Amino acid sequence: MRENELIKHVRAQVTDPAETLGIGDDCCVWSPRGPTCLSTDTVVEGRHFRANDAADAIGGKAAGAALSDIAAMGARPVGAVVALSCPSRWDAPAIMDGILAVLKKYDCPLLGGDTTGGEELVITVTVWGEAVAGAHGTKRFVTRSGAQAGDLLVVTGPLGGSLASGRHLRPIPRFAEGQWLAACPYVHAMMDLSDGLAADAAKLATASGCGFLLLPDQVPIHDDVPELSDQTKAACCDGEDFELLVAVAPEQWPTMQLAWPFSQRLHTIGWLVDEIGAFMENRSGRIVPLPWTGFEHQ
Amino acid sequence: MRENELIKHVRAQVTDPAETLGIGDDCCVWSPRGPTCLSTDTVVEGRHFRANDAADAIGGKAAGAALSDIAAMGARPVGAVVALSCPSRWDAPAIMDGILAVLKKYDCPLLGGDTTGGEELVITVTVWGEAVAGAHGTKRFVTRSGAQAGDLLVVTGPLGGSLASGRHLRPIPRFAEGQWLAACPYVHAMMDLSDGLAADAAKLATASGCGFLLLPDQVPIHDDVPELSDQTKAACCDGEDFELLVAVAPEQWPTMQLAWPFSQRLHTIGWLVDEIGAFMENRSGRIVPLPWTGFEHQ
Numbered sequence: 001m002r003e004n005e006l007i008k009h010v011r012a013q014v015t016d017p018a019e020t021l022g023i024g025d026d027c028c029v030w031s032p033r034g035p036t037c038l039s040t041d042t043v044v045e046g047r048h049f050r051a052n053d054a055a056d057a058i059g060g061k062a063a064g065a066a067l068s069d070i071a072a073m074g075a076r077p078v079g080a081v082v083a084l085s086c087p088s089r090w091d092a093p094a095i096m097d098g099i100l101a102v103l104k105k106y107d108c109p110l111l112g113g114d115t116t117g118g119e120e121l122v123i124t125v126t127v128w129g130e131a132v133a134g135a136h137g138t139k140r141f142v143t144r145s146g147a148q149a150g151d152l153l154v155v156t157g158p159l160g161g162s163l164a165s166g167r168h169l170r171p172i173p174r175f176a177e178g179q180w181l182a183a184c185p186y187v188h189a190m191m192d193l194s195d196g197l198a199a200d201a202a203k204l205a206t207a208s209g210c211g212f213l214l215l216p217d218q219v220p221i222h223d224d225v226p227e228l229s230d231q232t233k234a235a236c237c238d239g240e241d242f243e244l245l246v247a248v249a250p251e252q253w254p255t256m257q258l259a260w261p262f263s264q265r266l267h268t269i270g271w272l273v274d275e276i277g278a279f280m281e282n283r284s285g286r287i288v289p290l291p292w293t294g295f296e297h298q
Numbered sequence: 299m300r301e302n303e304l305i306k307h308v309r310a311q312v313t314d315p316a317e318t319l320g321i322g323d324d325c326c327v328w329s330p331r332g333p334t335c336l337s338t339d340t341v342v343e344g345r346h347f348r349a350n351d352a353a354d355a356i357g358g359k360a361a362g363a364a365l366s367d368i369a370a371m372g373a374r375p376v377g378a379v380v381a382l383s384c385p386s387r388w389d390a391p392a393i394m395d396g397i398l399a400v401l402k403k404y405d406c407p408l409l410g411g412d413t414t415g416g417e418e419l420v421i422t423v424t425v426w427g428e429a430v431a432g433a434h435g436t437k438r439f440v441t442r443s444g445a446q447a448g449d450l451l452v453v454t455g456p457l458g459g460s461l462a463s464g465r466h467l468r469p470i471p472r473f474a475e476g477q478w479l480a481a482c483p484y485v486h487a488m489m490d491l492s493d494g495l496a497a498d499a500a501k502l503a504t505a506s507g508c509g510f511l512l513l514p515d516q517v518p519i520h521d522d523v524p525e526l527s528d529q530t531k532a533a534c535c536d537g538e539d540f541e542l543l544v545a546v547a548p549e550q551w552p553t554m555q556l557a558w559p560f561s562q563r564l565h566t567i568g569w570l571v572d573e574i575g576a577f578m579e580n581r582s583g584r585i586v587p588l589p590w591t592g593f594e595h596q
Contacts, residue, residue: 024505025441026370026489027335027427036334037325038409040379040424044416072324083340083381083422111336114422118342124381124412124422126338129325143323191324207322 003115009093014110028111038128039069045121055091057169059098064171066125068242071173072192073141074182075129077108085118134183142182147189147208147247153270157243160235161224168240186252196239198292202278214270214280237292301413307391312408326409336426337367343419353389355467357396362469364423366540369471370490371439372480373427375406383416432481440480445487445506445545451568455541458533459522466538484550494537496590500576512568512578535590
């Protein structure tokens with residue numbers, strides 16, 4: 001399918017929001033209503049999906065993973081653009097349909113893009129968003145860097161096994177949870193878990209000038225993790241869970257746990273600590289260096 | 299080079315503007331000062347550059363081509379993010395250095411990105427910008443769709459030969475020219491020339507609900523076009539010139555030409571017409587269909 005036909009295929013499915021210029025010009029144009037957050041996220045054949053995965057599922061993953069970064073700021077999405085480098089063996093309209101379905105699900109208009117050929121399927125989704133006013137009128141983005149030593153590390157759901165199960169193709173951006181958390185002043189830092197808890201907790205701690213201590217037996221293990229495996233390692237290192245990792249003032253934890261309105265419960269999995277580094281408490285209660293550094297995409 | 303090291307390499311070279319959160323969090327954050335325009339632009343190995351082109355030049359092209367879309371709105375750049383899918387045979391830091399050098403030249407801060415491996419080098423640069431107040435306080439984005447039948451088609455510089463000469467690796471976003479043109483109310487439509495005049499004039503005309511008539515002998519031919527070739531065809535079809543194509547109210551053309559403050563002069567190359575289609579005046583003065591449709595990236 002030629003570029004022009006693909007653009008027509010997409011254009012027929014999208015409606016521009018009011019006072020917004022969408023697909024078809026040199027740029028899209030919109031009127032931001034305040035501070036804006038933006039993220040760009042790439043998925044590549046053979047690294048983030050397999051050649052035999054369904055085209056629409058791959059598109060959906062690209063969109064969902066990008067949206068997850070907006071959710072991780074506690075924000076809501078405002079718009080997205082897609083850059084698609086697509087070999088002719090891939091079904092470009094199906095990829096775009098998968099992207100559009102996920103963007104639509106989260107009320108994020110597709111406002112532009114660029115399509116080219118290529119030897120390898122590469123999809124870059126760029127999404128931007130705005131802060132949401134919480135119950136008390138608070139309106140902020142939650143960064144990775146606001147955590148303090150002593151804060152609890154909390155995750156919003158079970159981890160591990162997403163690659164083997166195919167769940168990595170269906171990331172769920174935690175918008176409602178992220179916005180709820182952003183409205184809590186005692187939530188000091190937040191990020192989404194894409195590279196695995198061990199690697200991502202290190203990023204949050206480093207950004208905040210802290211170290212962290214993990215309680216491996218507290219890490220919630222996803223049903224996708226096979227029983228006869230090192231389940232804790234899988235939960236800490238597999239990655240692509242897209243749950244939120246949150247640093248919480250410890251004295252507020254009981255309040256927070258009671259107020260939490262979502263069915264999937266929160267889990268405390270460790271602390272931020274003064275000493276720079278990644279540590280865990282082993283089964284004999286000793287503090288030792290964390291043996292895993294998590295997954296880094298090559 | 300691993301992702302973390304590349305991020306460090308880039309981070310050391312960038313300074314975040316005031317009240318802006320740059321590289322290192324789930325999203326970058328900035329405070330827009332009004333309506334915002336955004337474009338995403340991809341370059342792919344073997345299509346937009348060759349495997350033996352210099353890494354920093356390729357990065358520079360990716361950044362320059364993306365910035366050109368902001369210039370084509372008459373806007374100034376506010377921020378950029380880069381998604382890099384980079385095989386290990388490519389020098390990722392050199393690519394990023396090339397991107398940073400061009401962004402810096404046009405005062406565009408790099409605020410984020412994503413890097414992955416891949417079998418093929420693919421660079422997606424997303425840039426956003428804001429409208430600039432002109433001499434009379436006008437502040438607008440110039441789209442492709444505002445042209446009217448009877449408007450003159452004007453280009454800001456000579457065309458053709460950019461691929462053979464390597465000039466396509468050094469796009470010059472026409473920011474000063476674009477902003478000057480945006481301040482002229484009689485400039486009805488504008489775009490940058492990336493796919494070749496024949497294809498791009500058709501896009502501008504179609505977006506404006508018009509057709510167009512080209513005067514082939516009026517199309518300025520770049521020195522890069524070889525003498526013993528169909529020079530007019532090269533100027534109309536080669537593409538990647540990144541000059542601006544502008545639709546101008548014809549009665550203002552003499553004024554505009556006189557007021558134009560840039561050394562590279564403007565060229566009138568045709569008109570917008572009521573009849574939908576692409577036409578040219580041939581050497582015997584007859585109106586015939588334009589024989590070229592320009593280059594479309596596969």
